Amino acid sequence: MDFESHAGEIRVIAEAAPNYHRRRQRLSQAFAVVCASATFLCVLILVGLLVSVVWNGIHVIDWQFLIGFPSRDPEKAGIWFALIGSLWLIGLTTLLSVPIGVGAAIYLEEYAAESWWRRLVQLNISNLAGVPSIVYGILGLGLFVRALALERSVISGALTLTLVVLPVVILAAQEALRAVPNTIRHASYALGASRWQTVWYQVLPAALPGIMTGVILAVARALGEAAPLVAVGTAAMVTFAPSSLSDEFTALPLLIFEWASRPQAAFHELAAGAILVLLLVLVVLNMGAVYVRYRYGKRIRW
Amino acid sequence: MTDDSFKDSVPSLSRGNAVRHWIERGIHAVLWTCAGVSILTTVGIVLVLVFEAAQFFREVSVVEFLTGTRWTPLLSPQHFGILPLVCGTLLVTAGAALVAIPLGLATAIYLSEYASPRVREIVKPVLEVLAGIPSVVYGYLAVTLVSPVIRDVFESKSIFNAASASIVVGIMILPMIVSLSEDVLRSVPKSLREAAYALGSTKLDVTIGVVVPAALSGIMASFLLAISRAIGETMAVTLAAGATPRLTLNPLESVQTMTAYIVQVSQGDVEAGSISYHTIFAVGLALFVWTMLLNILAQWILSRMREKYE
Numbered sequence: 001m002d003f004e005s006h007a008g009e010i011r012v013i014a015e016a017a018p019n020y021h022r023r024r025q026r027l028s029q030a031f032a033v034v035c036a037s038a039t040f041l042c043v044l045i046l047v048g049l050l051v052s053v054v055w056n057g058i059h060v061i062d063w064q065f066l067i068g069f070p071s072r073d074p075e076k077a078g079i080w081f082a083l084i085g086s087l088w089l090i091g092l093t094t095l096l097s098v099p100i101g102v103g104a105a106i107y108l109e110e111y112a113a114e115s116w117w118r119r120l121v122q123l124n125i126s127n128l129a130g131v132p133s134i135v136y137g138i139l140g141l142g143l144f145v146r147a148l149a150l151e152r153s154v155i156s157g158a159l160t161l162t163l164v165v166l167p168v169v170i171l172a173a174q175e176a177l178r179a180v181p182n183t184i185r186h187a188s189y190a191l192g193a194s195r196w197q198t199v200w201y202q203v204l205p206a207a208l209p210g211i212m213t214g215v216i217l218a219v220a221r222a223l224g225e226a227a228p229l230v231a232v233g234t235a236a237m238v239t240f241a242p243s244s245l246s247d248e249f250t251a252l253p254l255l256i257f258e259w260a261s262r263p264q265a266a267f268h269e270l271a272a273g274a275i276l277v278l279l280l281v282l283v284v285l286n287m288g289a290v291y292v293r294y295r296y297g298k299r300i301r302w
Numbered sequence: 303m304t305d306d307s308f309k310d311s312v313p314s315l316s317r318g319n320a321v322r323h324w325i326e327r328g329i330h331a332v333l334w335t336c337a338g339v340s341i342l343t344t345v346g347i348v349l350v351l352v353f354e355a356a357q358f359f360r361e362v363s364v365v366e367f368l369t370g371t372r373w374t375p376l377l378s379p380q381h382f383g384i385l386p387l388v389c390g391t392l393l394v395t396a397g398a399a400l401v402a403i404p405l406g407l408a409t410a411i412y413l414s415e416y417a418s419p420r421v422r423e424i425v426k427p428v429l430e431v432l433a434g435i436p437s438v439v440y441g442y443l444a445v446t447l448v449s450p451v452i453r454d455v456f457e458s459k460s461i462f463n464a465a466s467a468s469i470v471v472g473i474m475i476l477p478m479i480v481s482l483s484e485d486v487l488r489s490v491p492k493s494l495r496e497a498a499y500a501l502g503s504t505k506l507d508v509t510i511g512v513v514v515p516a517a518l519s520g521i522m523a524s525f526l527l528a529i530s531r532a533i534g535e536t537m538a539v540t541l542a543a544g545a546t547p548r549l550t551l552n553p554l555e556s557v558q559t560m561t562a563y564i565v566q567v568s569q570g571d572v573e574a575g576s577i578s579y580h581t582i583f584a585v586g587l588a589l590f591v592w593t594m595l596l597n598i599l600a601q602w603i604l605s606r607m608r609e610k611y612e
Contacts, residue, residue, distance in 0.1 A: 028506035032416055038408035039417070042480070043428050045473055049435070052447050103336030111333055123601070125340050130527065130597035131590065132534020134561050135347060137568075138586040142350035146574065163343050170340065194322060196329045217434075224436025227536035227561070231568050231582075253438045253537070260442040260541055263461075271442050282434060 053279070057272030065273055070237045070255075074266035079274050084241040085154070085249035086223060086281075092158035092245075093165060093222045098215055100162075101169025105211075108170075109177040110199050129167035136164045137231025145232050152233045155245040160228045165218040172214020176207040209296040216289040220282050226253035252278050351590055354583035361577055367584065373547040373563075375581045376570070382581065384588060386547035390464065390557035394539055397468025397553055398475060398532045403525060405472075406479030410521075413480070414487035415509050426481075433477035441541030444470040449542065452554070462544025462556035470538050475528040482527065486520025486607065487513060523603040530596035534589060536561040560589050 068078015104125075112118040140160030150156040180203050188198040204211075229251055236258035242249040252274055259271035359367070362382045370383015413422055449466040452458065456465075490513050498508045514521070544556030545566050558566070564582045572578045 024504045024506070028504035031506045031509070032412075035408045035412035035416060038405050039412045039421075039425055041405060042409050042432070042476065043425060045476075046428050046432050049439075049443055049447075049473075052443065053439070056446070100336045100339055103333050104340060107333035107337040111330060112337070121337050121340060124344050126601055127594060127597050128340060128343060130530055130593060131347070132531075132536065132561065132593055134534065134536045134564055135351075135586055135590050135593075138564065138582060139343075139347045139350050141568075142354055142583070143346055166340060166343070194326055196326055220434060224434075224438070226436070226438045227565070230536075230565050233568055253436055256438050256442060257537055257541065260438070260445055268442070268446050272446075275439050275442060278436065278439070282436075286434070 050279075053272050053275050056269055057274075057276040060269050060273035061276060065270075066277070070239070074264070074270055077270055079252065079255060079277060081238055081241045082250050082252045082255040082274070083277070085238075086251045086253075088154050088242050088249060089157055089161060089251055090219050090222050092154065093161045094215065094219055096158065096162040097165050097169050097218060097222075101166050101215075101218070102173045102211060104166075104170045105173035105177055106199055106204075109174055110195070110203065125167050125170050129171060132227075133164050133225055134227040134231050136160055137228035139163065140228060140232040151246070152235070152248055153246045154242045154249045156232055157229055157234055157249065157251070160232055161222045161225060164225060164228055165222050168218040168221055169214055172217065173207070173211045176210025176214065177203060179210060180206045209293050212292040212296075213289045216285050216292070220285050223281060223285070224253055224278065226251070226257050229254055230257070347590065351583055351587040354580055355587045358577065358580035358584040362584075371549055373558075375578050376567070376572075380577070384560075384585065386549050387558060387560045387563055387585065388588075389549050389551075390543065390547065391533055391559040391561075393464045393551060393553060393557055394467045394471060394543055394559055395529055395532045397465060398471035398535075399525070399529055401469055401472025402476045402479055402528060402532075406476050406528075407483060407521065409476075409480045410483035410487055411509060411514070414484045415505070415513065429477040429480055432473070433481075435474075436537075437474065437535060438537040438541070440470040440474055441538040444538055444542035456554055458554040460544070460554065460556045462542065462546070463554050464543050464557045465553040467539045467542035467559075468553060470542060471532050471535050474535060474538065475532050478528045478531060479524050482524030483517070483521045486517040486524070486604075489520070489607075490516045517607075519603050520607045523600040523607070526596050526600040526603070530593045530600070533596070534561060534593050536565060540565045560585050564589075 064076075065078050066083070067080045068076060069080060071077040104121075108118060108122060112121070137160060140156060140163070144150045144156040144159050145152060150159075184202050184206060185198055188202045193201070234250060234254055235248065236250055236254045238248055238250045240247075256271050256274045256278065259267040259274065262268075367382055367384055369385065370381060371385050372381035372383050373386045374381045409425075413425060417425070444466045448469050449461065449463065452463060452465050453461075494512055494516055495508050498512045503511065539559050540562040543559060543562060545558050545562060546556040547558040547563070548555060550557065563585055567578060567582045
C-alpha cells in the first residue's frame with residue numbers, strides 16, 4: 001500500500017482522533033440519558049395516573065357509595081347494582097371461556113398435527129386477539145341480542161365477553177402447555193398411557209400455574225371492558241340487581257363511562273371512586289395471579 | 303397358572319381398550335370443537351357485518367359511503383359519507399402514534415440495551431399495569447386531567463378535543479410498543495453487537511447502526527399492531543374526542559371516530575332495522591377490515607423476522 005502519499009491525511013486523522021472519540025462517547029452517553037428519561041417518564045405517567053385517581057376518588061368511597069343505588073343526586077349515588085352486575089358477568093365469562101379456551105389450546109398443542117387446518121386456526125386466533133372489542137360487541141348485538149333474541153340480558157353480555165377474552169385464554173394456555181417438556185409426555189406414553197391420560201394426569205397439572213395466570217388476566221380484561229357491552233345495548237343505569245341469566249344488568253365500567261361523560265364535577269368524583277373500586281378488584285386479581293405463579297410454579301421442577 | 307386364566311383376561315382387556323378408544327375419540331372431537339369456536343367467531347363476525355351492512359348498501363351506494371364528506375345519519379337531511387369518521391380516527395391515531403412511538407421505542411431500547419436486570423424487573427411490571435388499566439379509565443383521565451390542561455395551554459374553547467384523546471390513547475398503546483419492540487431488539491444475536499464493538503463502535507453506534515436496523519421489521523410490526531389497537535380503541539376516544547363528525551386536521555377541535563359513532567348509536571334509541579341501525583354494521587365492517595389488514599401484515603412481518611433469526 002502507498003502510505004507515503006497518504007501520510008498527511010493519516011496525520012490529520014490521528015491528531016483529530018482523541019477529540020473525535022470523546023465527542024462520539026459524549027453523544028453515546030447523551031443517547032443513554034435520553035432513553036433512560038423516556039423509561040422514567042413511562043413510570044412517572046403510571047404514578048401520575050394512579051395518584052390522580054386516588055386523589056379524586058378516595059373521599060367518595062364509603063359504605064353508602066358501595067351499597068348505594070343509582071341516583072341523580074351525586075350525594076346519594078352508589079355502585080351496588082353495577083358491582084353485582086360485574087360479578088355476574090365475570091363469573092359467567094370465566095365459566096364459559098376457560099373450558100373452551102383451554103380445550104382449544106390442548107387441541108392445538110397436544111392433538112393437532114401440523115397441517116393447514118392447524119395453521120388456519122392458529123392464524124385466526126392471533127387475528128381475533130387484535131380485533132377491536134367493539135366489533136365483538138356488534139357481533140353480540142347481531143347474534144345474541146337480535147338473532148337468538150336473548151335481549152340485553154346478563155347472558156348476552158357474558159357470551160359477548162367470552163368471545164372477547166377467548167383468544168387471550170387460548171394464547172396463554174398454549175404458552176403454558178408448550179413450556180411442559182416433551183420428556184414428561186414421552187415417559188407417560190412409555191408407561192402405556194393414552195393421549196388423554198397423558199394430557200390429563202401429566203401435562204395439565206404441570207401447565208396449571210401458567211394457565212391460571214392467563215385465566216386471571218382474561219378475567220381482568222373482561223372486568224374492564226365497556227365497549228362490547230355498550231354495543232350490545234347494556235344500559236348504564238338500571239333499577240335492580242340481576243338475579244337470573246335473562247335479567248337486565250349494568251357493569252362497573254359502564255357506570256364509570258356514564259358518570260365521566262357528565263359535565264358536573266361531582267359525577268367525575270363518583271367516576272373516580274368507581275374506578276378506584278374497579279382497580280382494587282383488578283389488583284386483587286393480579287395478586288392472585290402472582291400468588292398462583294409463586295405458590296404452584298415452584299412445586300414442579302424438571 | 304394355566305393358560306385359560308390368561309385367556310380369560312384377554313377379552314376384557316380388549317373390550318376395555320375399545321371403550322378407551324372411543325373415549326379418546328370423543329375427547330378428541332370435543333377439543334376439536336373448542337378450537338372450532340374460534341373459527342366460528344370469525345365467520346360469525348364476517349357474516350353479521352356483511353349481512354347487515356348489505357342492507358345498508360341497498361339504500362346507500364358504496365361510492366357515496368366511501369367518498370362522501372358529510373356524516374349525518376341521525377339528522378335530516380341524512381348524509382352517509384364515512385370520510386369525516388375516517389378523518390377523526392386517523393387524526394386521533396396519528397396523534398397517539400406521535401406520542402407513543404418515540405417514547406415507546408426509546409424505552410424499549412433502554413430496557414433491551416442499557417438497563418440492568420434490576421431496573422428491568424421494576425419497569426416491566428409497571429408497563430404491565432399500564433397495559434391492564436381499562437380503556438374507560440383512560441377516558442376519565444382524558445376528560446378530567448388532560449383536556450383541562452390542553453384547554454388552558456392552547457386557549458381552546460372545546461371541552462372535547464382530538465388532542466386529549468390522542469395523548470391518552472398514546473399512553474394506552476405505549477406498553478404494547480415497548481414490550482413487542484424490546485422482544486425483537488433482544489432477539490438480535492449478540493454476535494452482531496460484538497462485531498460492531500470490535501470495529502471500535504460506541505454504544506450509540508451499535509444501537510442505532512446495528513441493533514435497531516437488524517430489528518427494524520419487528521419494530522415496524524409492533525408499530526402496526528399498536529396503530530391497529532389505536533384505531534379500534536373506543537371508550538377513551540368517545541369520552542375525550544366528542545361526537546362531532548368533522549373533516550378537520552385540527553387536533554384542538556372535537557371530532558368523532560368510527561368507534562365513537564358506534565357507541566353513540568348504541569346508546570341512543572335507534573330502531574332495529576332502520577337505516578341508522580344498519581350504519582353501525584357498515585362502520586363496523588370498515589373498522590374490522592382496516593384492523594384485520596394491519597394485524598395480518600404485522601403477523602406476516604413478525605413471522606418472517608422469526609425465521610431470519612431462528
